[in-house]
Amino acid sequence: MSTVAQKQGFLAVLWDYLTTVDHKKIAILYLASGGFFFLVGGIEAMIIRIQLAVPDNNFVSAGLYNEILTMHGTTMIFLAAMPLLFAFMNAVVPLQIGARDVAFPFLNSLGFWLFFFGGIFLNLSWFLGGAPDAGWTSYASLSITSEGHGIDFYVLGLQISGAGTLIAGINFLVTIINMRAPGMTYMRMPLFTWSTFVASALILFAFPPLTVGLFLMMFDRMFGANFFDVSMGGNTIIWEHLFWIFGHPEVYILILPAFGIFSEIFATFSRKRLFGYAAMVFATVLIGFLGFMVWAHHMFTVGLGPTANAIFAVATMAIAVPTGVKIFNWMLTMWGGSIVFTTPMLYAVAFIPSFTAGGVTGVMLASAAADYQYHDTYFVVAHFHYVIVGGVVLGLLAGTHFYWPKMFGTMLNEFLGKITFWLFLIGFHATFFVQHFLGLMGMPRRIWKFLDGQGLNLFNLISTIGAVFMAVAVLVLVYNIIITQIKNVRVGNDPWGDGRTLEWAIASPPPFYNFKQLPLVRGLDPYWIEKMEGNTKMTPAEPVGDIHMPNNSFIPFVMSLGLFIAAFGAMYQVDWRASDGESFVWAIPVLIIGMLITIGSMAVRSLKDDHGYHIHKEDLLNDDEGGRD
């Protein structure tokens, strides 16, 4: 299969990616589409900053501005940050635990295609009458009265891509519980695997509330229900609760894998074992638990009452404790280490003060009484950009440089990488640091324009200039990626030279079956242990034998496509009913056809046995020292 794939034509490669169930190729799909949506969200961010660069600006109209800020948030959270994290989880976690693939390769592919079609559906709203315009939180009091189909795109698009995320989360849980190599106990798992495990558990518990919320919203907007309509006996606050019961764990779903990536980078480039490994694991799990008990801190001003506010305020502040444990453990990992300042390490070092600043404003916001002052100002915008850009995005950029050789077999240029880093870091702080003060001066969040003579001009201009720095940094990164892939200088197993965990023990990129023989894990940082004992490779835990592999499948693509088609039908049947059956007569048939495609492909998958195939022992032995994909 892949070993003879050197001279494939474009169509053959395309077909391979459309049907692949290999976690390494799905990682590349996630990286490419997440990267694309990251650029889209970045363009939206630039438009926001240009509009706010000078007072009383008319770069975009008020309505369009609402759509752009809504889509910036929604795209960056659901379609950029999550899939980019899934890219690294897919690329690295099965290798880190010594597995040949994830537990359910077919579902892995299905999860990706659901996310992809959901994201495309959401973004098609730009071309089909207007994007959602009620903010990424889409509070019901605003969104059920929003005209046009914008919110319908939001509801249906997120419902489809949310199903994909849930599937991916369950898949990683099962993979990490069941598919660890011999000797890989829970307390020997690398921190990135641990944080993936906890983040997946959060996905498992956090996405169902979102699904329920979106479901109610869908019925309110498209099928005449009144769950959130107060005048009909509904309750608009329910949406806020459901959204934040999902929404708060969601930010931990984003940050925990970034913590994991940084933990790997700190240990690798300090050439030391991660300080306080057990405490790090405990802190990760604790953050996961506490993440479910704090959602109402987004709703202090709703009027829940002093008791509820006090409980949620204290619970929120408690999260600073395990997070602080992690911050100190990272610093103590560097303490006394022989540090190499590679590009990923620069990101990791810069992450500590940046993220801590975001954490400190988080504790400020957690104080319910003070929050009445900060609520819905730029202070909040500054806070969550400090944790999400200063934490998650720095983590993603660090991970891109760190894991690029493992995913593609080439090293990104270090010089360009450092230019990206400095431009991005300076731009990030310039953009968001001043926003704290804008907020304290009283500039409201999500505002379309501000007036001259209110003392807001200078800081808004600085903020916009900072955003330009970040945009240039991303362009340098894109250039770096392109020239690296054109030069195509191949690297070996362990291009950083200090790899500690199992993924660095096999070829870059790994052969499509990963490990010829499953490795024997003898402790934390297994590859480092072998290196310290003078071994060049892992001790195998099994003799060379046949490897059972899953077949490629086109069904996940078709299954997701069906839901994508059905979503159009579900949306336009509203117009069909509004016009008394005059126009949009195709809506209901399209809904039915789409569902039939999905259900039909599910039936095919269930009824037709697919036993996969075996790579035979002889072929594996012939493949020695080859194994390049």
Next chain:
Amino acid sequence: MATQQSTSANPKVNYEYRRKKAAEEMRKHVTSFALMIFVTLIAFIMVLAGFDKTFVYPVLLALAALQVVLQLYYFMHMSHKGHGAAALFLYSGALVAFITILTFLTIVWW
């Protein structure tokens, strides 16, 4: 019949031992089955007898919870070894659900 019910694929596992284990398992099944019937009867009688609602509702919920636990542990093998991960996720999920419902009952609806 006992041989067919064995969960072990290893033919060397002692036949007598497996018989004894299966019998123990069966005794537990029957006991908890009887218990569940009994609990169900209490629930029905309580409603038929027309007790006060403030008494019936919490007791019904408690009996339902008992049923779930019996079902999970004696019929769905949670009492066996190797179900730590399943138990962890079940209890975590129950905790999250409990907090959510508690919130809705205390600060959303009333």
